[in-house]
Amino acid sequence: MSTPFEVEKKLDAEIARLKARLQETEETLDAIRRGEIDALVVSRASGTQVFTLATADLPYRLLIEQMQEGAVTLNAAGLILFCNPCFANFVGAGRETLLGQPLTRFVAVTDQPIFNDILKQALTKPARAEFRLRTGTGDERTISMSLANLASDDGPILCGVISDLTQHYRRSRELAEANRKLREEISDRERAEADLRQAQKMEAVGQLTGGLAHDFNNLLTIVLGNLQLARKAIHEPRLIGKINNAIGAAERGARLTEQLLSFARRQTLRLDAIDVNALLPDLQNLFQHAVGNQIELVIRRSPELWPSKTDRNQLESALLNLIINARDAMPDGGRITIATNNADISEADAARIGEMLAGRYVVLTVSDTGMGIDPAVLPRVIEPFFTTKGVGLGSGLGLSQVYGFVRQSGGTFKIESTVGRGTSVHLYLPASEALPIAPTEDLVREDDTAPGKILVVEDNTAVRELAIEVLEGLGYEVLAAANATSALKTLAATPDVDLVFSDVVMPGTMNGIELAHEVGRRHPGCAILLTSGFTATPGTGPSGAEEFQFLPKPYEPAVLAGAVAAALGGHAMPPPQAMKPHGSWVGDRRSI
Amino acid sequence: MSVRTDEPERNTGPPPADGRPTYVLRLYITGQTRHSMHALENLKKICEEHLRGNYQLDVVDVYEHPELAAEAQIYAIPTLVKSLPEPLRRIIGDLSDTPKTLVGLDIRPHKGGTTPS
Numbered sequence: 201m202s203t204p205f206e207v208e209k210k211l212d213a214e215i216a217r218l219k220a221r222l223q224e225t226e227e228t229l230d231a232i233r234r235g236e237i238d239a240l241v242v243s244r245a246s247g248t249q250v251f252t253l254a255t256a257d258l259p260y261r262l263l264i265e266q267m268q269e270g271a272v273t274l275n276a277a278g279l280i281l282f283c284n285p286c287f288a289n290f291v292g293a294g295r296e297t298l299l300g301q302p303l304t305r306f307v308a309v310t311d312q313p314i315f316n317d318i319l320k321q322a323l324t325k326p327a328r329a330e331f332r333l334r335t336g337t338g339d340e341r342t343i344s345m346s347l348a349n350l351a352s353d354d355g356p357i358l359c360g361v362i363s364d365l366t367q368h369y370r371r372s373r374e375l376a377e378a379n380r381k382l383r384e385e386i387s388d389r390e391r392a393e394a395d396l397r398q399a400q401k402m403e404a405v406g407q408l409t410g411g412l413a414h415d416f417n418n419l420l421t422i423v424l425g426n427l428q429l430a431r432k433a434i435h436e437p438r439l440i441g442k443i444n445n446a447i448g449a450a451e452r453g454a455r456l457t458e459q460l461l462s463f464a465r466r467q468t469l470r471l472d473a474i475d476v477n478a479l480l481p482d483l484q485n486l487f488q489h490a491v492g493n494q495i496e497l498v499i500r501r502s503p504e505l506w507p508s509k510t511d512r513n514q515l516e517s518a519l520l521n522l523i524i525n526a527r528d529a530m531p532d533g534g535r536i537t538i539a540t541n542n543a544d545i546s547e548a549d550a551a552r553i554g555e556m557l558a559g560r561y562v563v564l565t566v567s568d569t570g571m572g573i574d575p576a577v578l579p580r581v582i583e584p585f586f587t588t589k590g591v592g593l594g595s596g597l598g599l600s601q602v603y604g605f606v607r608q609s610g611g612t613f614k615i616e617s618t619v620g621r622g623t624s625v626h627l628y629l630p631a632s633e634a635l636p637i638a639p640t641e642d643l644v645r646e647d648d649t650a651p652g653k654i655l656v657v658e659d660n661t662a663v664r665e666l667a668i669e670v671l672e673g674l675g676y677e678v679l680a681a682a683n684a685t686s687a688l689k690t691l692a693a694t695p696d697v698d699l700v701f702s703d704v705v706m707p708g709t710m711n712g713i714e715l716a717h718e719v720g721r722r723h724p725g726c727a728i729l730l731t732s733g734f735t736a737t738p739g740t741g742p743s744g745a746e747e748f749q750f751l752p753k754p755y756e757p758a759v760l761a762g763a764v765a766a767a768l769g770g771h772a773m774p775p776p777q778a779m780k781p782h783g784s785w786v787g788d789r790r791s792i
Numbered sequence: 793m794s795v796r797t798d799e800p801e802r803n804t805g806p807p808p809a810d811g812r813p814t815y816v817l818r819l820y821i822t823g824q825t826r827h828s829m830h831a832l833e834n835l836k837k838i839c840e841e842h843l844r845g846n847y848q849l850d851v852v853d854v855y856e857h858p859e860l861a862a863e864a865q866i867y868a869i870p871t872l873v874k875s876l877p878e879p880l881r882r883i884i885g886d887l888s889d890t891p892k893t894l895v896g897l898d899i900r901p902h903k904g905g906t907t908p909s
Binding site for chain 1: 821822823824825826827828829854855858859861862866867868869870879881882883884885886888
């Protein structure tokens with residue numbers, strides 16, 4: 201039993217609880233009255249429902265009204281129950297006219313089945329599809345529509361969001377285009393890097409072969425000179441025959457070293473303005489003879505061909521090399537075409553072809569219908585001693601000579617080849633601004649000797665002795681020195697020397713060119729003739745060497761005689777016949 | 793902005809040693825409707841100013857969970873329910889009247905110095 205005190209306490213507590221409930225209820229009513237609530241929660245037998253007050257969903261409405269995507273609600277039949285301004289703008293109609301309209305009215309005719317499908321699918325689960333909608337201006341744009349069923353007591357209501365994909369696709373296309381350009385740039389760069397590596401390799405091989413050829417030229421000068429001296433001294437016909445054989449072999453050796461130098465771009469080039477069209481008919485017989493009767497030789501001369509700046513002899517050698525290669529590629533016969541063309545090469549063309557500058561070029565193309573070159577070995581064909589021919593059939597120097605020669609001329613060459621179809625080699629020779637010169641007859645004046653005092657400067661003892669013997673045999677008084685320093689000493693002691701005949705590449709503090717300048721300064725009356733088997737030393741040779749007479753090694757006694765006489769006579773020398781002509785000093789000072 | 797008042801506040805100091813917060817609150821809203829968002833905003837401000845680190849707040853969207861509203865005897869949205877410290881209190885509206893809300897949450901004593909038991 202509760203005491204009256206306890207009852208009173210319970211009643212107080214109950215009163216306080218009821219007060220609190222009352223206060224809460226009043227506050228709820230106050231809040232409703234003040235409009236501070238968004239929704240009422242109504243519990244029914246069927247479950248709890250939330251009724252949102254009319255103004256409470258304003259943020260949602262704003263979101264739908266102002267969003268940049270189209271929003272629609274549709275009934276199950278696809279009639280528009282609601283749409284936002286973005287959608288109305290898109291289809292170019294007033295909102296009030298759209299309500300109650302079927303959305304299919306705006307769907308592209310061919311895409312209607314897609315729309316009907318998504319409408320059906322959305323009744324059971326959210327669906328998405330892409331199709332085209334007609335805009336207010338009449339064009340059709342691809343859109344993406346997502347559609348979901350907001351099932352209500354009154355039946356299905358489909359709620360859809362429509363995004364215009366035009367921008368998206370444009371952006372994708374732009375990205376694809378940017379990507380394509382990037383890939384192109386990458387492959388351009390890779391090609392340029394490959395070209396550079398190839399050029400560096402050829403440069404290194406060139407330096408090696410140039411050095412080799414230089415040493416061989418010294419040896420061949422000794423062999424050839426001594427053989428010719430011996431031939432003069434011997435009268436036994438049987439021995440003379442043997443000596444002639446030996447001279448023939450040494451001369452073939454000299455031609456090989458000449459090709460090596462050509463590849464190394466260290467030969468002496470006589471760059472003249474040459475009309476290649478005029479040159480070809482003269483060569484046709486020679487070429488036809490070289491290729492035989494089984495092969496048809498066609499020459500196509502482009503009219504109004506520009507003159508090209510090149511060395512006639514080297515060009516002839518290059519063409520002969522190419523024609524022999526073409527012949528060897530066609531053992532069963534075929535056709536060789538030599539074509540000439542003008543080409544104005546743009547920067548872009550130059551970059552594509554590689555190893556050349558933009559400008560005007562004369563293009564000589566030698567094409568065959570032969571077996572073609574395997575793509576795997578194509579990059580190696582210009583390497584010296586690389587050959588696809590059998591042992592003893594080719595030196596492997598032909599294309600090396602062609603490559604070295606055109607590069608030294610300031611041009612380049614490209615090979616195109618398809619296995620089984622044939623090969624085309626294009627020589628790009630710089631066009632010359634000057635008028636072409638008429639071919640001149642080569643002259644030798646073997647007996648053009650005069651008395652005089654000559655100082656021979658040569659570090660190689662055998663070569664020096666040979667030169668002394670030849671010159672003494674011609675009636676000159678000969679002094680000798682092994683290097684520039686001792687040459688200057690000799691000159692100081694014997695000031696009446698008429699000619700200094702000096703090698704270019706010598707050990708010691710001074711090379712032949714520096715010596716020549718020094719002699720010119722101290723003894724202005726003294727003539728100078730330079731010789732070398734290594735005709736240019738890019739980067740090390742002093743400039744101004746062009747002003748001296750020059751005789752390439754190996755030289756024969758008769759050629760030496762002519763060169764010395766010309767140097768002493770003070771007039772330009774006629775080009776000798778048997779060996780390379782001596783010309784002005786043209787070194788390749790360009791680097792790749 | 794803090795609200796200045798002469799009335800002393802109840803102890804709302806640091807959370808007790810067991811790490812459990814003193815105040816357990818649950819706010820019932822209907823998505824991002826206007827008063828619901830205001831209520832949430834106002835409540836966060838009050839909690840940070842007066843109950844920092846010593847409260848647990850759940851937000852219930854009754855659009856998603858109407859049954860939770862029915863269970864808690866919620867009639868109007870937004871409603872804030874304080875289940876701890878006892879007694880349980882419901883505060884209806886957007887909680888923009890801060891002094892009233894502080895009283896409702898028992899952070900400040902009721903007028904006349906009494907508190908409902």
